[in-house]
Amino acid sequence: MNSVKTLSIILAVVVVILGIGIYMSMNKGSRSQETTTQDTDEVGGTQPGTQTTPSAPAGSEGQITAIPNLTAEQKAILTPPANGTPAQQKAYGDMVTAKAISTDTVSVGKNCLLNPLAIKATSGMNLTFKNNDSLPHTFSFDQTHSVTVAAGQSKALKLDFLSGGIYGFGCDAIVGPVGMVVVAQ
16 A cells, blocks of 8 residues: 555655646747747738747657758748748748648658648638557647547548638657748638
């Protein structure tokens, strides 16, 4: 009975430490999780907006933190200018919009590699994540809008929380976006 009580105390301490760590990581630099970018509307104009880069979910220790073997084009799509000039932000928005594919399904492979990397969407549509990997993956736009997809399964996320602009979303412990969503104005 003492071992059960001791194990319960140890578990409670671990949960408290993890909770503090998660709280600190979520609040240590809220400015670092939002970068201003130039969003592009459906006719090619621009307007100010924000792109959120989600943080890694709790319990993702030991997983990869970057997608390996990306091409230069893939890196360009997934790397918005952090503090770019308006011209750089517009060029990035135009490039992502031009590369984005109109679809409601994203295929997920090993190491969270998506096909396509950038999609065109409308606010309120369902975006289906089709997990072709042998591991489950969690995709998140922010702390409240995420979906976990079991290996070999598909699951949809309703994009009713997005308005016009360009948004990045994360996967597991990958730092930075693994995919981009261009939402028409």
